[in-house]
Amino acid sequence: MNQIGGFIFLTAVFLFSTFLNWYVFQAFKTILTGLESEKVRQLSFISYWVIFGGITIWVIYTFVRIFQAGEISADHQQVLNVYLTVAVTQLVCTAFLFGEDIIRNIQAGISLVFNGKAATEFPTRVKWLSVLALTVSMIPFSSFVYGIAKGKYNFTVHREVIYFEDLPEAFDGFTITQLSDIHAGSFKDFEAVQKGVDLAKAQGSDLFVFTGDLVNHHAEEIEPMIPIFAQIKAPYGQFSIIGNHDYGDYVSWESAAAKQENFEKFKNQHERLGYRLLIDEHIKIEKEGQFITLVGVQNWGVGFQSKGDLEKALENTSTSDFKILLSHDPSHWDQEVKKHSNKIHLTLSGHTHGMQFGIETPLIRWSPVQYRYPNWAGLTSFEDKFLYVNRGFGFHAFSGRVGIWPEITVIELRKK
Numbered sequence: 001m002n003q004i005g006g007f008i009f010l011t012a013v014f015l016f017s018t019f020l021n022w023y024v025f026q027a028f029k030t031i032l033t034g035l036e037s038e039k040v041r042q043l044s045f046i047s048y049w050v051i052f053g054g055i056t057i058w059v060i061y062t063f064v065r066i067f068q069a070g071e072i073s074a075d076h077q078q079v080l081n082v083y084l085t086v087a088v089t090q091l092v093c094t095a096f097l098f099g100e101d102i103i104r105n106i107q108a109g110i111s112l113v114f115n116g117k118a119a120t121e122f123p124t125r126v127k128w129l130s131v132l133a134l135t136v137s138m139i140p141f142s143s144f145v146y147g148i149a150k151g152k153y154n155f156t157v158h159r160e161v162i163y164f165e166d167l168p169e170a171f172d173g174f175t176i177t178q179l180s181d182i183h184a185g186s187f188k189d190f191e192a193v194q195k196g197v198d199l200a201k202a203q204g205s206d207l208f209v210f211t212g213d214l215v216n217h218h219a220e221e222i223e224p225m226i227p228i229f230a231q232i233k234a235p236y237g238q239f240s241i242i243g244n245h246d247y248g249d250y251v252s253w254e255s256a257a258a259k260q261e262n263f264e265k266f267k268n269q270h271e272r273l274g275y276r277l278l279i280d281e282h283i284k285i286e287k288e289g290q291f292i293t294l295v296g297v298q299n300w301g302v303g304f305q306s307k308g309d310l311e312k313a314l315e316n317t318s319t320s321d322f323k324i325l326l327s328h329d330p331s332h333w334d335q336e337v338k339k340h341s342n343k344i345h346l347t348l349s350g351h352t353h354g355m356q357f358g359i360e361t362p363l364i365r366w367s368p369v370q371y372r373y374p375n376w377a378g379l380t381s382f383e384d385k386f387l388y389v390n391r392g393f394g395f396h397a398f399s400g401r402v403g404i405w406p407e408i409t410v411i412e413l414r415k416k
Helices: 003-031 038-069 074-115 127-136 138-149 190-202 219-229 256-273 331-337
Strands: 156-164 175-179 207-210 238-240 281-287 290-296 323-326 346-349 378-382 385-389 407-415
Touching: 003 038, 003 074, 003 127, 038 074, 074 127, 074 138, 127 138, 156 378, 190 219, 190 407, 219 256, 238 256, 238 290, 331 346, 331 385, 346 407
Parallel strands: 156 407, 175 207, 207 238, 290 323, 323 346, 346 385
Antiparallel strands: 175 407, 281 290, 378 385
């Protein structure tokens, strides 16, 4: 980010945080209005601004450090955890107070029209509503605390059975376990990681695939966990692709050679894991004399580097082949894959993390990421071609998950 862009971003963060701090302060002030001791009340007000104003300054200083370092460290993540927890909590409280302000303004407007300016007083805040706003805002606060402490390790298996008319008979009932977005540099609790890997192993699938973002920035981030993830084996092999973070594009390198050295090391890490890294190529998976084609491309995404070469990866394949594509960013499916003349039956992606925050229930399915990615989690289809977006195994920037839990995907292929 250039200096002007960084300044605009920091200014926006400061103004947004100050606005939330000021609005929530109104509820705080309303509740303490009846307090008899003026000294205690003033001390409470000062304490409020010292705490929340301090958090605002702390997070701005942290963003400056992130811009200077060119990456988000574990220490930076802790600050972002605090800031996001506070900001979301304040947003919920502000929503109540803003609604009250709309009603107060309507009441004042009606009084002004019918009673005149001299007889009109602006309605004061209602104490019980401020209490309700602060009480309800404890729900997201508690959710974020849980998400930071436990939610990021709440590994969940998602199963999908997908039917195809042209699936080779031998592959009827064939299963695929998918992981995505490990982001190894964010993990500190390796015992929790082992539990997630054990859950993936327990699925006993025929094929294992990993759809990108093995690391945050540096190839060595995966080193401590190679013995863990290397435990994942499948009868028909383990295959992987490159995600946008894997190139090392988001950090400063002392030279182009150093960056390339990191990338070469990153590719070698896949071999150590026992994963066959597919770089704009395909491989045939054979069973009982029949086969399906597994295609893997480099990262291709709207707003990110589009290095993947689908045409190259599909060379020497037939339109009649049953094809499964590994492509990290689901926007690739929307822009290039789903209408491709060489039919790709199933695309497996990741990348979005479901923004690590949202609501998924039988009645409500929402995450802020949906305003950026129309297909942000789970299964979708277009003219009997399917896309599945994995919610990610790890986490990045915000070291937590709220409502969108880390995912292990199991796909079962069935013939209609």
